[in-house]
Amino acid sequence: MLQTLRQPWNELPPLSGPKREAAERAMRRQWWAVARSTDLDTPQPAVLLGERLVVYRTASGKPVVQSRRCPHRGGDFSQGKVHGEGIACPYHGWQFGSDGKCAHIPSLDNQSKIPGRATIATYPVIEKWGHVWTVLEQPAMPMYELDAWAGLDLEWLAGPPLDSETGVAVAIENFRDVAHFPFVHEVSMGPSPHIVEPLMVKREGLDIWMQRSLNAGNGDWANDGDCEMYYHCTAPGLATITYDYAKYGKRIVAGFPSPMAYDHVMIFWGVANERSYSGADIEECLRIEEMVYREDLPIAGALEPREVDWDGTYVEHSVPADLFTLNYRRAFNEFVGTALVEQAG
Structure with missing residues (x-):
């Protein structure tokens, strides 16, 4: 069971030097x-x-x-x-x-x-x-790997690329933010509780995990019923959910926004079902996840600023529902620091 991290909601370790420039340099060394x-x-x-x-x-x-x-x-x-x-x-x-x-x-x-x-x-x-x-320059680390998928026999289906006027970090944060569900995803997910329960979050280096139960409700998103959701993000640019249905098996959605520019991404993404999955077929899973993505696009694309404000120009306030977000930002900072230290060496 993942444990809730107890950390100050508004603390964010700074990057050394101009933070935006450091992030851009580091991303050239990522896949x-x-x-x-x-x-x-x-x-x-x-x-x-x-x-x-x-x-x-x-x-x-x-x-x-x-x-x-x-x-x-x-x-x-x-x-x-x-x-x-x-x-x-x-x-x-x-x-x-x-x-x-x-x-x-x-x-x-x-x-x-x-x-x-x-x-x-x-x-x-x-x-x-x-x-x-x-990768544009010498990679700072190997290609993403997820141990949780190692033993699964998966069938993948790539979704249509989605042009989003956000940066990588904003796109990743949007993917796994749960407090926006009642307001952005009322059609795809149906009515959702406004109050967010204490989140079960864990971070180790560049990886962040969160476990959350899905109560199906009446939205298309949960036609297969209740399940356990296992979120996993790896900084800077991988976000996944593994849905574990007791009676059907596992299905997955994965998003990997690609930075065309610092604050403009093409969201590449896909879904995968275990070949033994007995719930909705993979085309239906893709249709549902695309519906969720397309609900996000106009809202995320209008955020100000369009990328996380690493240099502290804007004022932000955080609450417990932002626990995953804050841990992702710490992981992103660690990625940048690692990439630039290796580059200097």
Whole structure:
């Protein structure tokens, strides 16, 4: 059983130096989703912390993430075509391999004269949970892993990416905030109690857990009945809920907002059911979770500021219902500190 942490509600350890700048530098060293695996029949555009990227799958099935700009005359590779193990620019047909080197220039009669410096930036890739992930600089830590899912036989279904005018931290906090349910999710969840019970929260380093019982009520969100909800967030950018139904098994929703800019994310997300799950099918689970997400978007997108105010410009007041939020912020601070210390070393 998780234990309630007793910590001052309004204490937040500061980051050293300009906090926003530190957060932006640290996030360049973290893994982020940039495309759904199911969309890679054609090259896909992506933006990560201001970097314009192309994501594609080679003929052999390898996912690739590279700079989107052709170094010849600036063509957009996301409009190009895959050629074997590389991609061709739509403007003049210059081809680049998955290693980033120019492999063919159609207008050149002697291919040995390809400019040696004609290359495009190529980034590390991991394909996981129905998505392609990358990192812009040397990663500060391994790709996210959740021990709680290790023994589960899961079927994943990626949801449609959702454009949200918030920062990563605001998006993660919104995902697992429970006090907003009665006001934002009255349609999907049905009427919810306004008073939030003492929360069962635990934090270890970058990981935060919370256990909460779901009383089904009459919203679509809980058509399968009562269950136990196990929240797990890992700073900076992973938020999950594992729903454990005594009579059906387990299903999951996971969100991983990807920072196009410091205060603007593309929310990549998906659902997963145990293959033995006997409740609603995975398409219905996705429909319900998407309904919840879309209720959040206009409210979260109008928050001021659009990202957590690490530099303390705005006044905020917290209450016990914010316990998970405050622990996530501590974890985020720890992530930034770890990433920048390793970078300096």
